[in-house]
Amino acid sequence: MxxxxxxxxxxxxxxxxxxxxxxxxxxxxxxxxxxxxxxxxxxxNSTRSPKEVAANLRTNHDINVTAANVYTSAMATADYLVQHAGQKRRVYVIGERGLKDALLNKGMQLTDQDPDYVVVGLDRNVTYEQFKIATLCIRAGAVFIGTNGDTNLPSEEGMIPSAGALVELVRYATQQEPIMIGKxxxxxxxxxxxxxxxxxxxxxxxxxxxxxxxxxxxxxxxxxxxxxxxxxxxxxxxxxxxxxxxxxxxxxxxxx
Missing domain, CATH: 3.40.50.1000 (HAD superfamily/HAD-like)
Known part of the structure; x- marks a missing residue:
């Protein structure tokens, strides 16, 4: 082997x-x-930071690792933008702190005014207003990126909507296919x-x-x-x- x-x-x-x-x-x-x-x-998962993921593994699963052992779809999205964006670093984000921090750490500017990119990840507090802004920005020419296409997320309540469901809403509203990052x-x-x-x-x-x-x-x-x-x-x-x-x-x- x-x-x-x-x-x-x-x-x-x-x-x-x-x-x-x-x-x-x-x-x-x-x-x-x-x-x-x-x-x-x-x-x-784009919602949690590498530090949070590693802490969960150490505390709850007896796996002794650090943030350096974690690579999330949020980090991959940020690295993808660094590789492709050049000077176009204005990004509108639907996503939680893990995604926003990953983008900020790579020098992206988060804005809802004339962004170059719209990035959609899982956001459990998303509003209609945010979807409206994302849709209008993509229709105005911003590049559409989805962190991952997972349709559902396991929870104690059952299978709840995940990032892919939110990405699909924006895709349907814009009729634009996103660049997908995750597995x-x-x-x-x-x-x-x-x-x-x-x-x-x-x-x-x-x-x-x-x-x-x-x-x-x-x-x-x-x-x-x-x-x-x-x-x-x-x-x-x-x-x-x-x-x-x-x-x-x-x-x-x-x-x-």
């Missing part, structure tokens, strides 16, 4: 299920650390590779969802490991045209 220097790892369904621990995941991370593998949690798009993986300094051949993409985690790896040319502790089940990939590179029932089965 091939050895990998870096592991890009999903969170919900892979490392935990909501607030529920997946003990095999903590053991897996410890093995990676003992073998000095590079770990990057690559998540579509399954390859952009987030490409930005994570650049941030980590790793090559595609050195990385294994680990996740529980064939449609997002595995497809992101496939779309980027990165090897994939599908773990059956979350969304996807063996029957789901039985007829998939491109299979994951590897599959395991739990991460205890993976030999680092």
């Amino acid at each position: 091939k050895q990998y220097q870096g592991y890009f790892i999903d969170l919900d369904g892979t490392v935990y299920r909501g607030k529920e621990r997946i003990p095999a995941a903590a053991r897996f991370i410890k093995r990676l650390q003992e073998h000095q593998r590079e770990i990057l949690f690559v998540t579509n 399954p798009q390859k952009t987030i993986v490409e930005m994570a590779l650049k941030a980590s300094g790793l090559k595609k051949s050195e990385v294994l993409m680990v996740g529980d969802n064939y449609q997002t985690d595995v497809q992101a790896g496939i779309n980027t040319g990165v090897d994939t490991l599908l773990v059956y502790t979350g969304l996807s089940k063996p029957a789901d990939i039985e007829h998939a045209e491109i299979k994951p590179t590897y599959t395991v029932k739990t991460l205890d089965e993976w030999n680092v």
Whole structure:
């Protein structure tokens, strides 16, 4: 079995299920650390900062990592803009603090006046007025970017609307297709590779969802490991045209 220097790892369904621990995941991370593998949690969640994600992993899931081990769709969006925006750094944002801070940290100017870009992520306090501004700005020529296309977010109440639902509202209102950043798009993986300094051949993409985690790896040319502790089940990939590179029932089965 091939050895990998870096592991890009999903969170919900892979490392935990909501607030529920997946003990095999903590053991897996410890093995990676003992073998000095590079770990990057690559998540579509744009609402929380890397510091908050790492704190949750340490406090609630017995996984001793720092903000340097976290790469969010908010960070990928900011890195994408740095790569493509040039001097056009005026951005209107629908999103929470994690997204806004990521953009500000990369020198973007947040504004609702003649923005060059409109970025839409998950915002649990969004208003009609914000959707109106986003729609008008895109129709006036601003480039439309979505952090990720996740339609739903697991919660204690059930599956609630996620960023993709908000992106779709704006797409429908503007009739403009957004540039999508998060999994399954390859952009987030490409930005994570650049941030980590790793090559595609050195990385294994680990996740529980064939449609997002595995497809992101496939779309980027990165090897994939599908773990059956979350969304996807063996029957789901039985007829998939491109299979994951590897599959395991739990991460205890993976030999680092």
